[in-house]
Amino acid sequence: MPEWFFRKNLTGILPFILFGFFWVFVSSAGAFNEAPGLSKEVKTGTLPPIEKRLPPEPVVVSPFDRIGHYGGVWRRAYTGLSDLVGVRRILYEPLVRWNPEFKVAPNLAEKWEVDEQGKLYTFYLVKGVKWSDGEPFTADDILFYFEDILFNKELTSSIPTWLSPDGSAPKVTKIDDYTFSIEFPKPYSVFLQELACPYAMELVTKPKHYLRNFHKKYADPEKLNQLIKERRESSWVKLFHDVSNLRHAMFVSKKYPSLCAWITKIPAPAKRFVMERNPYYWKVDPDGNQLPYIDKVANDLVAEAKTIVLKAIAGEIDMQGRHLGSMQNTVLLLASVGNGNFRLVPKTLSASVGILLAPNINHKDPVMRSVFSDRRFRIAVSHAVNRTEINKIVCRGKGIPRQAAPLKESEFYNVSYENAYLDFNPDKANELLDEMGLKKNRAGKRTRPDGLPLQISLDVVTTMPGWVDSAEIVASNLKQVGIDTEVKAETMELFRQRTQNAVHDIALWPGDGGLECLLDPRWYFPYSSESLNAPLYGQWFQSDGAKGEAPPEDIKELAGIYDEILRTVSKDKQKELFEKIIAADEKNLWVIGLVQDPQDYYVVSKRMFNLPKRDLQSWIYPNPGPIHPEQFSFELKKSGAR
Amino acid sequence: MFAYIIRRILMMIPTLIAISIISFVIIQLPPGDFLTTYVSQLSASGETVDQAELESLKTRFGLDQPMYMQYFKWAWNFIHGDFGHSYEWNKPVSELIGERLSLTIIISTCTLLFTWAVSVPIGIYSAVRQYSWLDYALTVFGFIGLATPNFLLALVLLWVSYAYLGLSIGGLFSPDYAEAPWGVAKFLDLLKHLWVPVVIVGLAHTAKFIRIIRGNLLDELRKPYVVTARAKGLSEIRLILKYPVRVAINPLVSTIGWTIPELVSGIAITAVVLNLPTTGPLLLSALMSQDMQLAGTFIMMLSSLTVVGTLISDILLAWVDPRIRFGAREGL
Numbered sequence: 001m002p003e004w005f006f007r008k009n010l011t012g013i014l015p016f017i018l019f020g021f022f023w024v025f026v027s028s029a030g031a032f033n034e035a036p037g038l039s040k041e042v043k044t045g046t047l048p049p050i051e052k053r054l055p056p057e058p059v060v061v062s063p064f065d066r067i068g069h070y071g072g073v074w075r076r077a078y079t080g081l082s083d084l085v086g087v088r089r090i091l092y093e094p095l096v097r098w099n100p101e102f103k104v105a106p107n108l109a110e111k112w113e114v115d116e117q118g119k120l121y122t123f124y125l126v127k128g129v130k131w132s133d134g135e136p137f138t139a140d141d142i143l144f145y146f147e148d149i150l151f152n153k154e155l156t157s158s159i160p161t162w163l164s165p166d167g168s169a170p171k172v173t174k175i176d177d178y179t180f181s182i183e184f185p186k187p188y189s190v191f192l193q194e195l196a197c198p199y200a201m202e203l204v205t206k207p208k209h210y211l212r213n214f215h216k217k218y219a220d221p222e223k224l225n226q227l228i229k230e231r232r233e234s235s236w237v238k239l240f241h242d243v244s245n246l247r248h249a250m251f252v253s254k255k256y257p258s259l260c261a262w263i264t265k266i267p268a269p270a271k272r273f274v275m276e277r278n279p280y281y282w283k284v285d286p287d288g289n290q291l292p293y294i295d296k297v298a299n300d301l302v303a304e305a306k307t308i309v310l311k312a313i314a315g316e317i318d319m320q321g322r323h324l325g326s327m328q329n330t331v332l333l334l335a336s337v338g339n340g341n342f343r344l345v346p347k348t349l350s351a352s353v354g355i356l357l358a359p360n361i362n363h364k365d366p367v368m369r370s371v372f373s374d375r376r377f378r379i380a381v382s383h384a385v386n387r388t389e390i391n392k393i394v395c396r397g398k399g400i401p402r403q404a405a406p407l408k409e410s411e412f413y414n415v416s417y418e419n420a421y422l423d424f425n426p427d428k429a430n431e432l433l434d435e436m437g438l439k440k441n442r443a444g445k446r447t448r449p450d451g452l453p454l455q456i457s458l459d460v461v462t463t464m465p466g467w468v469d470s471a472e473i474v475a476s477n478l479k480q481v482g483i484d485t486e487v488k489a490e491t492m493e494l495f496r497q498r499t500q501n502a503v504h505d506i507a508l509w510p511g512d513g514g515l516e517c518l519l520d521p522r523w524y525f526p527y528s529s530e531s532l533n534a535p536l537y538g539q540w541f542q543s544d545g546a547k548g549e550a551p552p553e554d555i556k557e558l559a560g561i562y563d564e565i566l567r568t569v570s571k572d573k574q575k576e577l578f579e580k581i582i583a584a585d586e587k588n589l590w591v592i593g594l595v596q597d598p599q600d601y602y603v604v605s606k607r608m609f610n611l612p613k614r615d616l617q618s619w620i621y622p623n624p625g626p627i628h629p630e631q632f633s634f635e636l637k638k639s640g641a642r
Numbered sequence: 643m644f645a646y647i648i649r650r651i652l653m654m655i656p657t658l659i660a661i662s663i664i665s666f667v668i669i670q671l672p673p674g675d676f677l678t679t680y681v682s683q684l685s686a687s688g689e690t691v692d693q694a695e696l697e698s699l700k701t702r703f704g705l706d707q708p709m710y711m712q713y714f715k716w717a718w719n720f721i722h723g724d725f726g727h728s729y730e731w732n733k734p735v736s737e738l739i740g741e742r743l744s745l746t747i748i749i750s751t752c753t754l755l756f757t758w759a760v761s762v763p764i765g766i767y768s769a770v771r772q773y774s775w776l777d778y779a780l781t782v783f784g785f786i787g788l789a790t791p792n793f794l795l796a797l798v799l800l801w802v803s804y805a806y807l808g809l810s811i812g813g814l815f816s817p818d819y820a821e822a823p824w825g826v827a828k829f830l831d832l833l834k835h836l837w838v839p840v841v842i843v844g845l846a847h848t849a850k851f852i853r854i855i856r857g858n859l860l861d862e863l864r865k866p867y868v869v870t871a872r873a874k875g876l877s878e879i880r881l882i883l884k885y886p887v888r889v890a891i892n893p894l895v896s897t898i899g900w901t902i903p904e905l906v907s908g909i910a911i912t913a914v915v916l917n918l919p920t921t922g923p924l925l926l927s928a929l930m931s932q933d934m935q936l937a938g939t940f941i942m943m944l945s946s947l948t949v950v951g952t953l954i955s956d957i958l959l960a961w962v963d964p965r966i967r968f969g970a971r972e973g974l
Contacts, residue, residue, distance in 0.1 A: 075817075080927065081731050082683050160692050199689075232727070238702050242732075252732060269731050271813075271919050272820040300817065303914045303923030314804055463686065492682035493674045493932075530690060619689055 032058075033289045035070040038279050047279055048134070050290060055128030058284045059110075061631050064610040067285055068293035068633025074608075075318045077300045077308045081269045084248050086322040087299065091250070091260035092625025094201045095123065095142075096192055100612060100627050102409075102515065104192045108137075108204055108259065118187035118569040125178040130280040131257035135209045139180040144208035146172040148215060149244075154237050162194045165566050167544055187567040189574065190518050197519065198622040202246050207257040214240045251275075261292040261630035273299040283630060292630035293610075309333070315341040318605040319632065321623065325600040327395060328465045333601060344601035345611055350618035352404045352514030354395070354597030355470050356523065357381065357458070358533035361590075362502040362549060367450050371438070372505075378589045380432035382421040384481045390473050391595045394466045398598035404511040404523050404591050405582070411571075412517045412578050417586040429481045438482075446482040457488045459504040461495045470594060471508055499532045507532040511593055516620045517578065518565065523591050524581050525558035526551065533590050558584055607635045647957070654949045658942070662720075665941040666713045669934055675705050676729045679931040703729055716935055720942070726935030730928065735939045738924065743943070745814060746920040748832075749839055749909060754901065756844040757851060758894070764848075765855025766887060772860065780852070788849035795842045796915040803838055813917050814839075820919075839916055843909045847901075854893050862886035888962060895962050898955035902947050 034042075034050045041047040078086055096112070099105040106112075109123040129137040150156050151169060159169050171183040184191070194200060212218035214227065216236050224236055233239040243249060243256075250258050251268045258264075259282070262275035275297045283291045300316075302308055305323040312324055313336045324333065337344055359372040359381070371377055387401035405417040438446040438454055446454045456478070460471040468489050475485040490498070498504045509532055513520035521527045526534035528542055534555070539548030541559055551559075558581050565577045600617050602624065610631050615623050677699055681691050700706045704715070716726050725735035764784075768777040803809040810816055819831045862868065863886055871881050910922030917923075921940065928937040 082680060082931070085684070085689065157698055158692070160695075241698070241702060248732065266821050269733070270821050271815075272817060274821070298817070300813075300820070301919075302917050303927070304917070307917050310800075316810065461686075492686060493672065493678045496678060496682045496685070497673045528690065530685065 031288045032284060033287070034279075035277060035290070035295065037070075037295065038277075041279070053130060053134070053280045054284065054290060055126055055130075055282050057127070058282050058290075059107075059126055060286055061283050061291060061628050062286055063631045063633075064612055064627070066609070067287055067289065068610055068631060069636050070289075070293055070295070071636075072294050072634035073296045073298050073318075074294045074632070075298050075300070075316060076320045077302050077311055077317060077323075078268075078273065079302055079305055079308075079323070081248060081252075083322075084251050084268060086320070087251060087268075087273075087275075087297075088198060088201075088247070089322070089622040089625050090297065090629045091258070091262065092198065092201070092622050092629075093204065093260050094196055094198070095203055096195050098196045098621050098626040100615070102616060102621055102626075104196050112192070114192075114569075116569075118189050118567070119185070120181060120183045121191060122175070122179065122181040125180075126282065127178050129259065129282045131207050131209075131259060132263045132278045132280050133210070133255075133257045134280060135207065135257065137204075137207075137259060138177045139174045140177070141206060141208045142180055142203055143172060143174050144211070145203050145206040146170075148208075148217060149206060152217075154216075155240060160199070161542065162197070162199070166563075187569060189566055189569050193516075193519055197620050198625070199246070204259060205246060205250065206244060210255070210257050211240070211244055214243050262297050265296070268299070269301060271301045273301065281630070285631065293633040312342065312603040313340055315605070317342070317603050318634075319602060319608055319611070319624075319629075321347060321600065321602040321617070324603055325617070326465055327598070330598070330601060331396070333603060341606050342603050343606055345604050346599040346601055346614045347617040347623060348409070348599055348614065349597050350407070350512075350515040350616055350621065351597065352407055352511035352523070353402060353593040353595060354399065354510055355467055355508050355594050356404045356511045357385075357474065357592040357594070358507045358509060358523075358531075358590075359592075360499075360502055360504050360506065360532070361534050362536040363505070364503060367448050367452075368505065371436070371448065371454070374436055375588050376432045376436050377438075378592060379421050380429040380436075380481070381478065382589060382592045383423065383425040383432070384429035384483075385474050385477045385592070385594065386424045387422065387595055388424065389477075390470050393473065394469050395595055395598055399595040401595050402593055403586075403589070404514075404593035405585075406517050407514040407596075410515050410517055411575060412582065414579070414582045414586075417582050420586050421589060426481050433481060433483075440482050444482055445484050453484060455484045455486070456505045457486050458506050458508060459488050459490065459495055459498060460508040461492050462489045463492055467508060474508075474594070500529060500535055502535050504532070510597075511591075514596075515616070515618065518574075519620050521562060521581075524585055525555060525562065525590075527559070527562070554584070605634075607637065608632055609635065647953070650953055650956070654953075657949060658945060661945040662717060662938065662942055663713065665945075666716070666934070666938055667709075669929065669932060669937050669941075670709055672932065674932065676703065676932045676934065677705060680729070683931075712934065716938060720939070725939040728928070728933050728936040730931050730933040730936065735936050738936065739921065739939065739943070742919055742921045742924055745918075746909070746922070749836065749843075749918070749920060750902065752836065752840045753844045753847070753909075756840050757847045760844070761848045761851035762855060762891070762894075765852045765890075766859060766882065768852065769856045769859035769863065769890075770882065772856075784849035784852045786849075787845035790845075792842055792846060792909075792912045793915050795845065796839075796912045799838050799842060800916060809835065814919055839909060839912055839918060842912050842916075851894060855890050858890035858893065859886055862889050892959065892963050895958045896955050898951050898958065900948065900951070902951040 032050045032054055038047060042049050047053070076086070078084065094107060095109045096104050097107040108126060108129065110126045111124050113122040114120070125137070125139060131137055150159055150163070163170060165184065165188050166186050168185050172180060173183070174180050195203075214224070214236070216224065228234075228236060228239050231239060231242070233242060243253070248268065250256050250260070251264055251273070254264050254267055256264070258278065261278055261281050261283075263278045265276045266272065266274040277292055277295055281291055285291060300311070302311070308317070308320070308323040309329050309332060311317050312320070312333065333344060359378055361369060361373045363369040363372055382403075391397055391399045391401055401422060402418045403420055403422065405414055406412040433446060437449055440446050441453070448454045458471045458475055460467050462468060468487065471487045471489070475487050478485040495507070499507050511523055513522060513524070517524065522531045522538075525531075526537035526541065529535045529538040531538040534551070536549040537551040537555060540550055561577050561580050565574050568574050568577065602611075602615070604611055610633050612627050615627055617623055677696065681696065684691055704712060719726055725739070727733070728735050728738055731738055764780050768780055771777055813820065814835045815828065815831050819828045822828050865886075868881065868886055871885065909918070909920060910926060912918070913920045913922040914926060925937065925940045927933075928940060
């Protein structure tokens with residue numbers, strides 16, 4: 001207690017006490033507003049009054065521009081059940097979240113504590129949050145996820161890597177209804193960042209009171225059997241997975257309780273999949289208005305993603321980024337923005353480069369493997385490609401030629417790696433290739449060390465328009481230095497099959513992880529099977545040596561450094577360690593970056609406000625989730641907001 | 643005739659079984675399975691799937707079983723009226739196909755009627771008034787209809803209906819009616835949108851039919867029985883409609899067997915462009931994502947339509963063309 005409290009007499013502080021009471025009174029009773037549509041339901045008694053629905057101290061979200069208006073339908077489009085990723089990006093309510101600066105911020109956990117070693121994490125939940133059916137959300141729901149789903153051998157065969165950084169499960173303890181702790185056997189420094197990623201919503205999308213009806217441990221066996229029969233499932237495990245699937249459970253069932261701003265009204269995959277406001281949503285604006293402002297989110301089903309571009313131009317999309325990216329669409333949207341009723345909000349892509357070349361050092365052919373494993377070859381390729389030409393033709397000159405290095409916005413930015421071997425220099429490329437012993441024959445084509453002609457194919461996916469164009473330019477560049485190159489444009493399925501089995505020569509893929517370097521280091525060392533330059537090493541790391549192929553010592557060392565980063569709490573030390581990885585990348589150039597893509601855009605209705613000037617584009621930062629879609633709002637209009 | 647129909651129906655059974663096996667095998671031919679597609683779709687949007695999750699999905703979908711087991715399981719259920727479960731849509735196939743099939747049939751029937759209503763009179767006219775200026779004009783018009791790809795026409799009409807008629811982009815309903823229960827208002831809304839695909843798909847067939855009728859009728863008009871009838875003083879209209887037209891129309895009737903599935907699947911591309919909630923786009927996406935049970939059921943339905951259509955056309959033909967009717971009777 002401060003000293004002045006004891007010194008002054010009671011009358012001196014009385015005004016303060018009164019004011020304090022008044023403030024509590026305002027914030028706890030009668031000060032909250034709700035959407036007009038809900039007050040009718042409250043009057044008829046189908047819904048408890050707002051004070052009973054909101055937490056005593058609801059989370060306050062400050063709007064970007066100003067306080068919004070209730071009402072309106074947010075129109076979007078999707079291509080089917082597998083496209084619900086788009087909706088998941090809007091309904092982003094993890095335990096802790098990314099803020100618009102891509103830093104971890106509180107969400108369902110209002111605060112947390114980490115012990116000095118970085119092993120024990122204690123989370124304090126916002127008190128009084130309710131699921132969309134009115135049941136309280138407590139630490140029990142989190143424990144249900146860990147103990148009854150994750151640690152249940154029948155339901156989960158192995159714990160996801162992000163929850164078991166060294167292969168062993170964390171210890172989860174309930175302290176009270178709103179407090180729990182997670183303890184890892186070893187220090188785990190990026191856990192909070194991982195928790196903010198969209199897949200971490202697993203923790204807070206498993207309502208115990210609802211899912212217990214489908215869980216063998218809790219459910220009445222007879223009822224459970226009946227449910228299995230009704231849904232034509234073959235076992236309770238299948239039934240449970242089907243009911244609780246993170247990717248679509250919330251969207252295909254009207255009954256599934258949720259903590260998000262909107263809940264399913266007409267389930268997907270309907271022709272018009274509609275979500276409406278969650279009456280129990282636990283966030284308000286500074287004036288005490290319960291969020292979200294927008295009544296409904298309606299998603300029209302379209303057969304072809306191109307139709308979405310058409311709809312956007314026709315003004316039938318209110319706010320969407322999905323399927324509207326890529327250079328071609330950007331040009332179209334920019335051209336029609338003048339006479340449309342939409343504006344464009346730019347997004348910075350989090351990929352280091354739009355496309356990179358990943359020479360396969362796991363190649364089945366030992367000679368090709370030795371060629372790709374020679375760093376001189378990769379450096380020669382980097383000097384042989386004409387990035388200016390690619391930038392001009394594919395990105396209309398708006399891109400930035402660079403290596404697949406961390407982006408400027410990242411804390412791990414490194415100028416020298418960004419610019420390594422960037423210059424277009426065929427002479428130098430020829431020199432390096434000659435030095436390797438890849439001789440030119442009479443026709444000017446190079447031969448492999450064993451005398452066979454050197455032929456390389458570039459595997460590229462056809463879905464994205466600019467990718468094949470980039471590949472063609474690279475192929476013609478490589479032909480000029482004597483490498484016989486052909487482009488293999490294939491469907492995503494075939495591409496995946498080939499790259500996962502490491503039968504490709506050089507694969508092309510975007511440089512994911514330009515910003516979120518620690519969370520997705522696939523291009524800095526063969527971290528996962530998505531590291532297309534060494535998918536078999538990636539599998540080996542992921543499976544702890546059970547699958548794939550053991551990498552050489554220098555690559556194992558990189559994985560060791562990464563492991564150390566995960567166990568290092570100090571940011572400076574992390575940076576120092578990561579710099580070692582970057583230095584190795586710069587020296588070896590495992591993957592060859594081409595050009596950073598120019599920015600993408602959201603299409604936003606001119607009537608919608610509370611949007612930031614720009615956003616980031618990434619999956620790990622599931623835009624637009626972090627910019628709080630619940631505070632988006634429509635201008636009031638006589639003609640009626642649709 | 644009756645025995646003939648029975649025999650034809652019995653013949654349909656092995657045909658359909660063969661079709662089902664072939665189509666199931668063909669769908670399996672491309673590399674990978676539904677999961678490969680699923681995972682690559684996820685990876686395209688930045689998401690990654692754990693190896694362990696993949697394995698459990700595989701067993702859940704039954705994709706770890708050999709192909710013949712998957713086939714038998716599907717075929718067995720199919721006979722019992724259970725068309726299986728779509729992986730991609732996470733719904734029973736029957737539920738997915740139901741409404742789409744009925745909408746498709748509405749569009750196909752309207753298209754067929756539209757085609758006939760336009761092509762039969764025009765065909766007759768250009769045969770009777772051969773080489774008149776209107777014959778030339780209609781011929782040119784018909785060829786344009788035949789030569790223009792459906793999707794292009796669809797794009798043009800899509801733009802016209804958006805820019806000038808204020809209709810929503812694509813679809814058979816306005817957004818407000820898309821999920822509404824059926825009623826008068828919804829039906830009227832359907833009619834408002836229906837003409838676009840009907841005209842697009844219809845036009846291509848119209849040109850073909852005009853040429854067929856014109857050619858056949860020209861052949862018939864020169865035959866002695868026409869000359870005789872005319873000499874006997876039969877009025878021109880009755881004369882033409884009663885005999886030569888019945889013969890000339892023969893190819894239209896005999897191709898119903900192919901026309902029905904052609905209309906059902908032929909509107910696929912148009913439907914993708916126009917974003918119609920019909921079977922075409924669903925079949926396309928099912929094939930692309932290797933959603934076996936959905937694609938298999940579709941192909942079975944289309945095949946059955948062909949087989950049934952051929953039967954209908956044979957029966958109709960016998961009814962329309964006396965020569966075939968008598969031929970059948972002699973055969974028995």
